[in-house]
Amino acid sequence: MSERLPILRIGENLLVSIQIDLDDQTVLNLQDDLAEQVVKHSARGVIIDITAAEIVDSFVGRMLATIASISRLLDAETVVVGMRPAVAITLVELGLSLGGVRTALNLERGLAILAEHAAARAAQA
Template identity: 75%
Template structure:
């Protein structure tokens, strides 16, 4: 079974999904990520889905589950690089990624997570809601 690599960048974990996820790989990612958040004390998680072209209801629920699990472990989640077709599919399936911030690219996603560590206020990031 393939594993999705999880990289540590400061106090953020970076998950870069390079292929469409199979169900078993997604389940392994959820377990691996929970373990890494606890072990490293990460304050944020960035999930880069730029390479993901197709999602189904299971994978959509897994993204929501990963975000909920991260929140319980005191880490914020930002999903970056979502393609329009993926966003449309999630909406058509009735799946919302509640509690998950989104950003168009990795740089903006990391900046969103960096806002907590700045004492002078959040960085200049436009609200895309």
């Protein structure tokens, strides 16, 4: 039985805080839910907080990149925040550089990046 991760809405942004070790099915569910929620709330940003995740395997790493691509198609920027040093080292050793995924040290910085994007968007409009 895999769990569903709660997706929280903050203004124009969606926040997913991962508090458990991820298994494949949970991540697939997350991908479904997130795509739906982005459309439903017409979100402009998605933050995935993996501060609590101690293990990120190659599948989860790839899924993070996939989620980012999906969100971008739906006009939402994805920021992965709070990756642990050990996790970063593992991903690099696995040869995953998560190209196309923006990252930030912590939630605050992640929100700052999304704010920057919103500002750029407003300037364009």
